[in-house]
Amino acid sequence: MTFIKDNFLLETPQAKELYHGYAKEMPIIDYHNHLSPEHVANDYQFKNLTEAWLTDDHYKWRAMRACGIDEAYITGDASDRDKFQKWAETVPFTLRNPLYHWTHLELRRYFGIDDLLTGNNAARIFWDTEEQLQQKSHSTLGLLQQFNVEVICTTDDPIDYLEHHNSAAQKNTSPKMLPTFRPDKVYAVEDHSGYRTYLEKLSEVSGTRITAYQDLITALKKRLAFFHEQGCRLSDHGLEHLYHFEMNSYDIDTIFGKLMNGHSLEVGEIRYFKFETLVHLCREYHKLGWVQQFHLGALRNTNKRKLAQLGPDTGFDSIGDFPQAINLARFLNTLESTGQLSKTILYNLNPALNEVFATMVGNFNDGSVRGKMQMGSGWWYNDQLDGMEKQLNTLSNMGLLSCFVGMLTDSRSFLSFPRHEYFRRLLCNILGNDMKKGLIPNDLEYIGSLVQDICYRNAKAYFNLGYN
Template sequence: MQTLDKKQAFIAEDFLLENKYSQHLYHTYAKGLPIIDYHNHLPPNEINSDKNFENISKIWLAGDHYKWRAMRTLGVPEKYITGDASDEEKFQKWADTVPYTLRNPLFHWTHLELQRYFGIDELLTSKNASAIFNQTSEMLQGSDFSTCSLLNKMNVEVVCSTDSPTDTLNEHVSFSKKENDLQMYPAFRPDKAYAVEDPKAYGKYLAELGELANGQGIANFEELIQALQIRVNYFHDRGCRVSDHGLEQLYYFEGEPYNMDVLIHDLRYGNTLTKEMAEFFKFKVLVELSKMYHSKGWVQQFHLGALRNTNERMLSVLGPDTGYDSIGDFDQASALSKYLNKLESSDQLSKTVLYNLNPRDNEVFATMIGNYNGGGIKGKVQFGSGWWYLDQKDGMERQINTLSNMGLVSCFIGMLTDSRSFLSFPRHEYFRRILCNLFGNDVKNGELPWDEAWLGKIIQDICYYNAKNYFDFDPKNIIV
């Protein structure tokens, strides 16, 4: 395949690096660092089996609702997105779409990923789609394009999957016994433990959780918490040191306006809770979980602000996580503060990472974290990196600048992929280039001194070392 000269490639050596200081910081201090990806949605079985994908559509388009939304916007029929079209036809439609994604982060990510994994410098278009499909699909059959090889190619040191309390973690245990520079750890994601909006589904989940935890059902609140504690212990013994929660917002209640045993009884018999009852239920379960995390020394993550499954017709056809979610406009500050304060008041607030999806909350979150830092822990409460709709250039810059203005960006634990794709890890490079460019421009503008060694250390800390020291990821933690 004919490719452009490297000097003419769109993703050039100094992509996004606007001056000599930015370029030096990136190439000297950030570029070569390993990656700790402490939150993603990669399937553990595909890592453990060191899977090879049949073609680029399987690894790149399947499950990627960023791409799906763009294709729908352009008018591509659903047949070529999630339907029964062939993989090559789907790739062709994506290639047709890419030139129209100008100024969307997909345009940058697409060409970064083609270049970093496959060495392709061409811009993807309708004209070269067939050739690129064939070339990449052939390359993906090689041993150096298996899942572990792809992660090693990007210098990934740690990946954390996203796992329900009812997951067996057999894939993690099996992988931990293999010789590999890559480390894979579970992350405890207990959203279903308080997803009470559908009583029928929740009743089934209680039965599953109870059977797995202690071989019996769950009939009251105490038994629910005991079952979750058993699963937290189980995860801990298999190397888990981080939890994650996807919520519209955190909740807080004074006193006991409802009896949790009664609520569980109602749910088990198919009765729907009111909105306030459901929020109280979430609050009570989350507080107990947060106390468990603190006792184990875990990091807890809260992803707040997504308005999910807004298109009921398509939800019924395709299910959740298919590209019909948006930014929500939920009030965050008051309940978030009271929730964290409740844990802090009994000295049971664990290390915490807060992610907002609505950019209007940047300043809220950046100032909130400073209220609960302390205990001799560097950056104990973190304002997480730009998430979902905000993990693009503008969103990252705004998050970094807000954190810089209202906290200490030098304590920031940096980027994660939050991705379901094995080809998404150049997002760390994207973040590192943006970070270095911000620092470099400050030097150019006289807002920071050119103390190369010190600036280089701060860049390296944000990109790698802060996360390495913040999380207790260690193969020796796996005791089974």
């Protein structure tokens, strides 16, 4: 039987009351994820738990590889039933990895299954969940509604037509689905050949013939306006780290001309192109009143053989040890110096730099917006018990926990929303322990209201997503 009881992770009477009385029933605004807009718009029904649970989940893939599972059962052509069997055989060996908690929390919350998943009961659980997944309660919208999800913000490329978002809006689906502008490919100039192919697509969708750098900026402004019309109020960027230069350190038109003529760029030219293009984008975000997000610190595609075989985002990325502070400060100051710094969330992948990020956001609050600058929630390798606690404690010590916009899933899985529950339990446990120790007032109404702010109300006010 499961170890996940009603008071899972809640160590004190105060923690239990905070969670059950204040946090548990709050709606969810999942402001960053990688869910399929098409699945939302079409209210997709998954065939089985392998499709719903294992497809695109590189967390699980990494664990299976570590256990010696052949790639055929991970990303290969084995049957869904056989892939699930191999995952079930792996689960007992994930003890103390967050996958062990998430797996059993998701089985219990969505399917009412209290058994610990093993190879021995895999067949029964596979067929039991398959039957439930055919019910309307377990369609994509049904799964989201089970967790009281109010809004999801997907991650979308500037060339996306957002037809699925438009379809969902016309159907008035619940939860509400909004796009997020993710322009990573706009400044991915390392591969000049692939970049020119991308520009051709951007030219087509924007109706702008891109032959010079200013044409690129014009095309991006058109796409930003289109995204804004579709309800987008957030941008997002995945970068190793931010770059900073004095403006015009390089001639951007010359760099762009080299790209268009099929020439490779030097390292300094690549970095400058990213810098100036990001500055242009961030100034546009400010005009539109958007929130900008920066996910910093991932060392991606480290295994080149596997990259060639399986492509990116397949489980071969890790935490990087990039220097962050100096250029991050200078980049933000470039925008602040002209009064064009938007509301900003900084996500840190290297926990050794938590204090750097927590103090950095405080440098650029200006009193214009409550919690304008945010230290983002524990991200990727840090969205687990220890990582979340470290993020919350660092934020509390060096910033204002009360202004925090809370948790997100950052997931491709419609079964990931118990991560919000996991976060809320940890938050309540930290505060409940502080109450018991006398470190903060033993006032449930006061602390409970703060918990509800962090779980929901702060995000609703901060993102200005255009609904009541």
